[in-house]
Amino acid sequence: MKDESKPILLAHGGGGRLTAELVDRMILPKFRNDTLSKLTDAAQLELESTSVSFTTDSFVVQPLEFPGGDIGKLAVCGTVNDLVVSGTRPVALSLGLIIEEGFDQNRLDTILASAAEAARQANVSIVAGDTKVVEKGAADGLFINTSGIGVRMKGANVGFDRIKPGDGILINGTLGDHGMTIMSLRKGIQFDSPIQSDCAVLSDLIGRLVDRLGEQIHFMRDPTRGGLAATLNEIVTATGLDLLIEETALPIQPTVQAAADMLGFDLLNIANEGKVVAVVAPDAVDRAMKIFRDHSLGRQAACVGRVNPRTEGAPNGLVEMVTRIGGRRIVQMPYGRDLPRIC
Ligand code: MG
Numbered sequence: 001m002k003d004e005s006k007p008i009l010l011a012h013g014g015g016g017r018l019t020a021e022l023v024d025r026m027i028l029p030k031f032r033n034d035t036l037s038k039l040t041d042a043a044q045l046e047l048e049s050t051s052v053s054f055t056t057d058s059f060v061v062q063p064l065e066f067p068g069g070d071i072g073k074l075a076v077c078g079t080v081n082d083l084v085v086s087g088t089r090p091v092a093l094s095l096g097l098i099i100e101e102g103f104d105q106n107r108l109d110t111i112l113a114s115a116a117e118a119a120r121q122a123n124v125s126i127v128a129g130d131t132k133v134v135e136k137g138a139a140d141g142l143f144i145n146t147s148g149i150g151v152r153m154k155g156a157n158v159g160f161d162r163i164k165p166g167d168g169i170l171i172n173g174t175l176g177d178h179g180m181t182i183m184s185l186r187k188g189i190q191f192d193s194p195i196q197s198d199c200a201v202l203s204d205l206i207g208r209l210v211d212r213l214g215e216q217i218h219f220m221r222d223p224t225r226g227g228l229a230a231t232l233n234e235i236v237t238a239t240g241l242d243l244l245i246e247e248t249a250l251p252i253q254p255t256v257q258a259a260a261d262m263l264g265f266d267l268l269n270i271a272n273e274g275k276v277v278a279v280v281a282p283d284a285v286d287r288a289m290k291i292f293r294d295h296s297l298g299r300q301a302a303c304v305g306r307v308n309p310r311t312e313g314a315p316n317g318l319v320e321m322v323t324r325i326g327g328r329r330i331v332q333m334p335y336g337r338d339l340p341r342i343c
Helices: 017-031 071-084 105-122 177-187 203-216 227-239 254-263 282-293
Strands: 052-059 088-100 125-134 142-152 168-171 217-221 242-246 277-280 302-308 319-322 328-330
Touching: 017 105, 017 125, 052 071, 071 088, 071 105, 071 142, 071 203, 088 105, 088 203, 105 125, 105 142, 105 203, 168 282, 177 254, 203 217, 203 277, 203 282, 217 227, 227 242, 227 277, 227 302, 227 319, 277 282, 282 302
Parallel strands: 088 125, 242 319
Antiparallel strands: 052 142, 088 142, 168 277, 168 302, 217 277, 242 302, 319 328
């Protein structure tokens, strides 16, 4: 059983005895590994490759807990996924906490436990960390920053420059689950069959994909803020090629669609936290689909469209969608990308 709730005090971030106690009691036991346990000023890593990727992300989601996860899980998933979609095997993460004075210690403990569980699933160590406490009102409960470092996966070769006309565009599952879960919570809307965030670490799924298909995977990105529409428009901007997707091929959960309709959102623009868009060589599409569907995070995978050559005379590439009724519409880069504080 947990202790009676105690608030985080300003002194917990002061670097003195209370900080040490918080680290020893709440943080180290969850993340324990040889590198972290040394508590040196900087973690020392031995990397097996000179091809290294490095990424960082801050998490300010509100509310902090939601169906399918919490800010701790999200912070680890977000950084791990940015590494793996770059064809990188995550090696180590840092975890920085900015806590508002008065935050419940048991609540912090639960959030850190879910960050630790996500790191365990991703087979990555948290080797560096920082804890700051700010006065009441100077933050909204808890903010987390995670940075991650990793080495190139064997056989991975992904980038905008590898995308070619004819390539298939795949996604490993349903659109908009994370964003609509957060928005429904904030608006106080409940559904008969509750929706939940897709927040998940993609290491295993993408590891298999790269392992089996290697260079036939041309590009990957996680469609987080701005959703699928942003990712596809980023491809078009970087390559100048046209993309054509099919509305009927988009995997969507009916309850999530209902939430989007009720709140006036287009699911193409809504954030995902356990999804990868993979651009795959034409003759590898069927195998990639099978790898996705054989995995628990890819049961509802779909090939949603293809890459086309640039239209003759057009100044820029375009993302177009064949609609349910057979028309065509342009899928634009979402304005302002998304709603605030979704991740
Ligand atoms: Mg990303």
